[in-house]
Amino acid sequence: MVHAETVAGRRTGSPWLPFAVRRLLGLVAIFVALLVVSFLIVQLIPGDPAAGLAGADADLADIARVRHQLGLDQPLGQRFSDYVGGVLSGDLGTSFMYRQPVLTIIDNRLPFTATIALSAITIVLLVAIPLGMLIGVLTQGGRRRWLDTGFGFVTGLLDSVPGYVMATFLVVMFALGIGLLPLFPPAYTPRFGSASFVLPVAAIVIGPICTVSRVVRRETAVVLGNDYLRTARGWRLPAWKRYVKWALPNLLTSTLTVSGLVLTGLIGGAVVIESVFALPGLGSGIIKAILDRDYPVIQAMVIVIGMIAALINLLVDILLGLIDERTLGGSHVST
Incomplete structure (x- = not known):
C-alpha cells in the first residue's frame, strides 16, 4: 500500500528539461544532416556552372580558370570542409551568378x-x-x-x-x-x-x-x-x-x-x-x-x-x- 502510494505520488523532476535537451540535440542533428545533404545535392545537378559562367565562346582554359576562381577544382573533401567552416562562421558564401553574398x-x-x-x-x-x-x-x-x-x-x-x-x-x-x-x-x-x-x-x-x-x-x-x-x-x-x-x-x-x-x-x-x-x-x-x-x-x-x-x-x-x-x-x- 505504502509502496503503491509512493510510486503514484513521487514524481521527480520537470519534464521540460529532458524535453529541451532532446529537442536541442534533435535540432543539432537536423542541422548537421542539412549541411551534408545541401552539399551533396549540388553535386548531383548535371552540368558545370563554370562552363555557363565562362560564356559560350570560352575554351577549356577559360573554363578551368573560372572553376579555379569558384573553388570547384578543389578536392571534394576540401570543398566540404571549407563549406562547413564558412557556415559555422556565418558565411554562406557568394552567389556564382550575382556575385553578392548569399545572406543578402x-x-x-x-x-x-x-x-x-x-x-x-x-x-x-x-x-x-x-x-x-x-x-x-x-x-x-x-x-x-x-x-x-x-x-x-x-x-x-x-x-x-x-x-x-x-x-x-x-x-x-x-x-x-x-x-x-x-x-x-x-x-x-x-x-x-x-x-x-x-x-x-x-x-x-x-x-x-x-x-x-x-x-x-x-x-x-x-x-x-x-x-x-x-x-x-x-x-x-x-x-x-x-x-x-x-x-x-x-x-x-x-x-x-x-x-x-x-x-x-x-x-x-x-x-x-x-x-x-x-x-x-x-x-x-x-x-x-x-x-x-x-x-x-x-x-x-x-x-x-x-x-x-x-x-x-x-x-x-x-x-x-x-x-x-x-x-x-x-x-x-x-x-
Whole structure:
C-alpha cells in the first residue's frame, strides 16, 4: 500500500528539461544532416556552372580558370570542409551568378516567404479548428448525416487538388477573369494583410484547411461522446463553456499533432506557389538557383527552409506540452 502510494505520488523532476535537451540535440542533428545533404545535392545537378559562367565562346582554359576562381577544382573533401567552416562562421558564401553574398539574397527573399507562410499558418488554424468543431457539434450522435457527408465530400475533393492547379484556377478566375483580386506587382514590397497576398495564400491554405478541419470534426465527435461532457450537459452548463472550455483543450492534442505535419507541408507548398505567382521568395529562389547551378544559393536555401520546417515542428511540440505535459515524454515516476 505504502509502496503503491509512493510510486503514484513521487514524481521527480520537470519534464521540460529532458524535453529541451532532446529537442536541442534533435535540432543539432537536423542541422548537421542539412549541411551534408545541401552539399551533396549540388553535386548531383548535371552540368558545370563554370562552363555557363565562362560564356559560350570560352575554351577549356577559360573554363578551368573560372572553376579555379569558384573553388570547384578543389578536392571534394576540401570543398566540404571549407563549406562547413564558412557556415559555422556565418558565411554562406557568394552567389556564382550575382556575385553578392548569399545572406543578402536570402535577406531580400525571406520577407515574401515569411509573410505568406505566417499568413497561411494563421488562417489554417483560425478557420480549420472552428469549422471542424462546428461540423462536429452539428453532426454529433448521427444527426444531419447529409451535412457530414457533404462536408467530407467537399473537403476531400478540395484537398485532392494539387497546389499549382488551385493557384492557376484562382488566378484565371479572380485575377484575370473578374479582376476582383490583384496579382503581385513587379516592385512589390511585402506587407502583411495586403490584397496582393490573397491569391497565393488562398492557394496554399485551401488544402490544409480541409485536412485539419476533418481531423477536428472527427476528434470533436469523440470528445463529445465522453462521460464528462454528458455530465456537463446534465448540469445544464452553457454550450460555450462545454465546447470551448472543456471540449477544445481535449481535442487540441491530436489536432496539433496533425497540424504540425500539415503546417510543415506549407513550406513545401510555398515553393510551388511562389513559382506560379513569380514571387521573389525563397521557393522561387531555390528553383532559379538550381536552373542556374548556383551552388552557394542552393545550399543556403536548403538549410534555411529545412530549419524553418524544424522550428515549426518544435513550436507545435511546445504547444502540445503546454496543453498536456504528458506529451513531452520527459516525466518519470520514482520508486
